[in-house]
Amino acid sequence: xxxxxxxxxxxxxxxxxxxxxxxxxxxxxxxxxxxxxxxxxxxxxxxxxxxxxxxxxxxxxxxxxxxxxxxxxxxxxxxxxxxxxxxxxxxxxxxxxxxxxxxxxxxxxxxxxxxxxxxxxxxxxxxxxxxxxxxxxxxxxxxxxxxxxxxxxxxxxxxxxxxxxxxxxxxxxxxxxxxxxxxxxxxxxxxxxxxxxxxxxxxxxxxxxxxxxxxxxxxxxxxxxxxxxxxxxxxxxxxxxxxxxxxxxx
Numbered sequence: 001x002x003x004x005x006x007x008x009x010x011x012x013x014x015x016x017x018x019x020x021x022x023x024x025x026x027x028x029x030x031x032x033x034x035x036x037x038x039x040x041x042x043x044x045x046x047x048x049x050x051x052x053x054x055x056x057x058x059x060x061x062x063x064x065x066x067x068x069x070x071x072x073x074x075x076x077x078x079x080x081x082x083x084x085x086x087x088x089x090x091x092x093x094x095x096x097x098x099x100x101x102x103x104x105x106x107x108x109x110x111x112x113x114x115x116x117x118x119x120x121x122x123x124x125x126x127x128x129x130x131x132x133x134x135x136x137x138x139x140x141x142x143x144x145x146x147x148x149x150x151x152x153x154x155x156x157x158x159x160x161x162x163x164x165x166x167x168x169x170x171x172x173x174x175x176x177x178x179x180x181x182x183x184x185x186x187x188x189x190x191x192x193x194x195x196x197x198x199x200x201x202x203x204x205x206x207x208x209x210x211x212x213x214x215x216x217x218x219x220x221x222x223x224x225x226x227x228x229x230x231x232x233x234x235x236x237x238x239x240x241x242x243x244x245x246x247x248x249x250x
């Protein structure tokens with residue numbers, strides 16, 4: 001075979017090899033760029049999720065109601081229960097989102113079984129402490145409240161886990177939307193709704209603490225349940241203390 005033909009074949013073969021080498025380099029570069037794009041996308045997604053992380057929650061509380069600063073002779077009877085529920089909007093204030101403020105709207109139902117007899121009318125109620133000689137089958141008053149809580153939050157949560165320790169506390173403003181007292185005795189049944197002597201606006205301090213969904217709860221009233229009433233010469237300045245459990249649901 002002539003030398004000229006061999007030389008041309010070798011030159012052609014070298015060109016093909018060079019093109020294959022360049023194609024492989026370009027292909028590897030493309031894979032590397034694609035991998036980097038995926039990594040940047042993953043980081044961006046992680047930052048996006050973290051920036052949207054909040055502990056907005058529905059809450060539900062089951063509580064036991066007690067009366068504080070009772071006048072002499074006034075006693076609670078049976079089991080006085082209360083229910084509370086609502087929604088809280090979370091507002092983180094630090095980068096890790098372990099601290100936040102929250103506010104929202106809720107409803108509370110409080111029931112008090114005691115021996116403070118209420119007769120008369122909603123505009124002119126009469127109060128009597130029912131002693132041991134009194135024969136009554138039922139005596140209680142109930143309240144339905146619209147709550148606006150404002151709380152400070154500390155927790156160990158992250159956007160990856162909903163199981164964490166928490167301590168939430170703050171002040172709650174409550175508007176009395178409805179009240180009812182019931183006395184059943186030898187004289188019959190006396191029912192009074194929306195008694196004017198109840199305070200319409202109530203303030204209280206509360207605290208909840210626990211892990212994950214289940215938490216203990218306590219709430220103390222700062223102002224009296226009644227405006228300004230007296231019984232047997234004693235002014236009634238009773239306040240509420242509610243203790244129980246509270247559940248938070250995302």
